[in-house]
Amino acid sequence: MKKFEIIPAIDVIDGKCVRLSQGDYSKKTIYNEDPLEVAKQFEAIGISRLHLVDLDGAKKGEVVNFKVLDKIANQTDLKIDFGGGIKTNASIQSIFDAGADMATIGSVAVKDPELFYTWIKKYGSPKILLGADVKEEKIAISGWIESTELNIFDFLKQNIENGLTQAFCTDVSKDGMLAGSSIDLYKKILEKFTKLNFVASGGVVDMNEVYTIRNMGCSGVIIGKALYEGRISTNDLKLFIKDAL
Numbered sequence: 001m002k003k004f005e006i007i008p009a010i011d012v013i014d015g016k017c018v019r020l021s022q023g024d025y026s027k028k029t030i031y032n033e034d035p036l037e038v039a040k041q042f043e044a045i046g047i048s049r050l051h052l053v054d055l056d057g058a059k060k061g062e063v064v065n066f067k068v069l070d071k072i073a074n075q076t077d078l079k080i081d082f083g084g085g086i087k088t089n090a091s092i093q094s095i096f097d098a099g100a101d102m103a104t105i106g107s108v109a110v111k112d113p114e115l116f117y118t119w120i121k122k123y124g125s126p127k128i129l130l131g132a133d134v135k136e137e138k139i140a141i142s143g144w145i146e147s148t149e150l151n152i153f154d155f156l157k158q159n160i161e162n163g164l165t166q167a168f169c170t171d172v173s174k175d176g177m178l179a180g181s182s183i184d185l186y187k188k189i190l191e192k193f194t195k196l197n198f199v200a201s202g203g204v205v206d207m208n209e210v211y212t213i214r215n216m217g218c219s220g221v222i223i224g225k226a227l228y229e230g231r232i233s234t235n236d237l238k239l240f241i242k243d244a245l
Contacts, residue, residue, distance in 0.1 A: 004214045004244065006237060007081075007199065008042045009051040009224035010035050010072075012065045018055070019225050023133075023140075023172050025059065031228045039072045045234055046241040049079045051104070051201075051222045057085025058106075066098050073099020081129050092119055096127070104168075106131040107141040109159060110148060120163040129199075130159055130167035137185065140172050152185075156193055168199035168222060180205050181213065181221075190217050207236045 010017050013028065017035045021027040032038050039050055052072065056064035063085040073080055082095050083104025092103050103123070109116040109130055120128050132152055133140045139150040156167060169189060171182040181203045189198055200213045201222035210232070213221045226232045 003219065005049050005199075005220035006047065006210065006240060007049045007051045007220050007222045008047060008227055009053060009201075009222050010038055011053045011055050011224065012068050012084075013055045015065060015068055019228060020055070025055070029228075035068050036071045036075060039076050039078060041234075043076045043078055045238050047078070047237065049081070049220070050076075052080050052082045052100075053104070054082070054084030058083070061085055061087055063091050063095060066094070069095065069098045069100060083129075083131055089115075092123075096123070102127055102129045104129045104131045106133060110139055110141050110150060110155070113158070113162075116159070117162040125163050125165040128164070128166070130156075130164055132156065132167055132169045133172055134169060134182075134185070135172050153188070153192060156189065156196070160193060160196060165195070166197040166199070166219070168201045168220075170202040170222075172202070181209055183212065183216070186213070186216060186218060204232075206231055207240065210240065 011019055012035055016030050017032040017038050019029050019031060042050065052069060054063055054065040069082055072078065079101045081102035081104050082100035083106065086092050086095060086103055086105055087108055095103055105116060105128060132155060134152050135147055137152050139148045139152060139155055141148060152169065171185060181200055186200050197219040199220040199222060200218045204210065204221060204223045204226050210221055223232060
């Protein structure tokens with residue numbers, strides 16, 4: 001079985017830790033004024049990786065929350081995948097310079113695939129994480145504001161052929177709703193792309209679901225709201241990490 005990681009999500013708006021429901025910026029809950037404090041809490045229980053999302057950047061089309069990335073990168077040992085607003089050669093370089101270990105890329109991979117492929121070649125596939133957001137198996141982009149007619153399976157195939165080795169997929173209809181993950185979709189993806197390091201994301205309700213996702217063959221799961229709403233406790237995470245050692 002592949003190494004499996006629980007990857008907490010910290011979504012940032014105005015420098016604060018928030019969550020949206022179904023990608024809707026008007027349905028925002030602030031969980032903590034200080035994302036660094038949240039990151040340190042995760043690190044203290046044994047978490048080693050963080051999914052950091054600049055929602056301001058995703059909306060604006062350029063990275064906004066550099067300070068949050070810089071603080072967490074410099075004051076923790078967490079491995080950070082950072083996304084939101086990475087659109088240009090300068091912006092991807094700047095997030096690596098600020099301490100990100102991986103760049104999470106969504107919209108560019110759809111709108112300018114050739115540019116995306118150059119990033120995979122330049123930085124190496126372990127540094128590039130494709131964030132494929134879907135609505136009914138079709139790709140959604142720009143912080144989920146735009147839908148496309150691009151099928152998720154065709155999209156992944158095309159990127160894998162160009163060197164991609166890791167991706168996560170978020171079902172926008174489920175994200176932030178605590179309504180359960182898109183298990184059937186993930187099964188299809190894992191069956192079709194057996195060598196892909198695939199991370200589940202969106203809608204995770206409890207630890208039973210985390211175990212299901214791990215046992216399916218995913219390499220990780222990104223969890224947000226279930227952690228912040230207490231559906232998955234600190235103790236749950238500690239036990240899971242301890243069992244995995």
